[in-house]
Amino acid sequence: MPAPANPHTVEAEIREGHGKGPARRLRAAGRVPAVVYSRNATPLAISVDPKALREALMGESRFNTLLTLEIKGKTGSQARQVMLKAHQTDPVEARLLHADFLEVRMDEKIRVEIPVILTGKPAGVVEGGILQQNRRFLEVLCFPNKIPQKIEVEVAQLKIGQSIHVADLKMPEGAELRYQTNFTIAVVSAPEKEEVAVVAPVAAEAGAAAPGAVAGAAPGAPGTAAPTAGAGAAAPAAGAKAAPAAKADEGKGKGKK
Numbered sequence: 075m076p077a078p079a080n081p082h083t084v085e086a087e088i089r090e091g092h093g094k095g096p097a098r099r100l101r102a103a104g105r106v107p108a109v110v111y112s113r114n115a116t117p118l119a120i121s122v123d124p125k126a127l128r129e130a131l132m133g134e135s136r137f138n139t140l141l142t143l144e145i146k147g148k149t150g151s152q153a154r155q156v157m158l159k160a161h162q163t164d165p166v167e168a169r170l171l172h173a174d175f176l177e178v179r180m181d182e183k184i185r186v187e188i189p190v191i192l193t194g195k196p197a198g199v200v201e202g203g204i205l206q207q208n209r210r211f212l213e214v215l216c217f218p219n220k221i222p223q224k225i226e227v228e229v230a231q232l233k234i235g236q237s238i239h240v241a242d243l244k245m246p247e248g249a250e251l252r253y254q255t256n257f258t259i260a261v262v263s264a265p266e267k268e269e270v271a272v273v274a275p276v277a278a279e280a281g282a283a284a285p286g287a288v289a290g291a292a293p294g295a296p297g298t299a300a301p302t303a304g305a306g307a308a309a310p311a312a313g314a315k316a317a318p319a320a321k322a323d324e325g326k327g328k329g330k331k
Contacts, residue, residue, distance in 0.1 A: 080142035080155075082130040086120040088147040101171070108173040110143065110156060115177075120145055124170040131158065134223045138186050143175065155180065155218065178218040187211045188222055188249075190259065194230030198262035203234040208258045212240070212251060220248035229260050237261035 089100065089107060097107045100121050110118040120143070131139050143154045156175035163170055178184055190210055199205050212225055225245070227238060241256045 080140065082133070082139050083142040083144060084122055084126050084130050086122045086143045086145045088145060089119050089121045092119065097172075106170050106172060108175060110145075110154060110175045110177055111159065112154075112177040118145070122173065127170065127173065135221060138188070138221050138223075140178070140218050140221070141175070157184070157186075157218065180217065180219055183215050183217055185213055185215055186221055188214045189224050191224050191226050192229050192260055193226050194228050196229050196232040196262050198232050198234035198236065201234055202265050203262040204265060205229065205232075205260065205262050207260050209240075212243075214245070214249045215252055216249040220246075222246045222249050227259055229262075232260070232262045234262050234264050 086108070087105075089096070091097075091099075100107055104123070105121040106124045106127075108120050108122050110120060112118075122143075130141055131137060133139055137158050139157070141156050141158070143156050145152050145154060154175075154177050156177050158173065159176040160174040161170060162172040188211065190207070190212055192205070192207055196203070196205050214222065214225075216222070222245075225243065227243065229238065232238065238259045238261075239256045240251060240253050240259060243251065243259070245251060
């Protein structure tokens, strides 16, 4: 019984020309240049319909989708199982400009990056802690037809100060993780305490200069007030009458008869 057809099938054509000129003409005709890379074969230059490729990658697996390329040429057609390796898009219009595919075999494992999804609300967050996700993607080794769409990590049991490491994860059947360091996936940290700065009052120094006076200025120097007559004399008490001013000619003529 023949194997069921891959629902993610994209038609392709072998292209003859290379360089900017032929690539520009392909895009003007509604197609984009692409290359299929294989382990034991020469890279194959093809062209694909960008709309058909985009629709084939719209599932939950996105760029980890296993594709079947139906390649047509002068000598006939051939089918290759591939995955999108890299692509180039226009930075302004976001349209596809080029695509690279990697041919895979169903009996050989490949390395793919799988998104990490945290599920549940940690007990430490309820207590006021902060959940931090340190890794959002993990490199997984699996067969092309058993690529997991995501890795779900339950974090509801985490309290403040507790964490989950890569060694704690349970992988789906047929997938495995390769790592040398047991790195952290998620952790619940204690909330940071707000520090209030207390500014101590500055005590007035003894002998401080009066407001308006220039520190260190000598008497008579610019910027200082000239002393007035009677300076330093005590001010009269409140309600007391001031003593009459001495007459300027008082005492003149005394002793003359």
